Amino acid sequence: MKRTMTALAIAAAAATTGGTAAVAMDMEFNMLTGAVFNELRSRNLPTENIDKLSLSQIAIIKGIVDGDESEGEKTNRIQAILARVE
Secondary structure (H helix, E strand, O other), rough: OOOHHHHHHHHHHHHHHHHHHHHHHHHHHOOOOOOOHHHHOOOOHHHOOOHHHHHHHHHHHHHHHHOOOOOHHHHHHHHHHHHHHH
């Protein structure tokens, strides 16, 4: 009986931890997407297809924004990514 209770406790902890990690990852994805959305709006770029961007594309856009290129070059690179989605 004691082993069964221990096994159940371990299983419950593992399930809770996995769920918590998934929620945290979802929150991080939403924050990253929100930052990219705000950046697109500030550059007067279209935002209506942002939900069609992959995590990779969103991360690439965030990297471009945080990079050292000129603002014009950043905008051009972001537009090229968005053109592939539309």
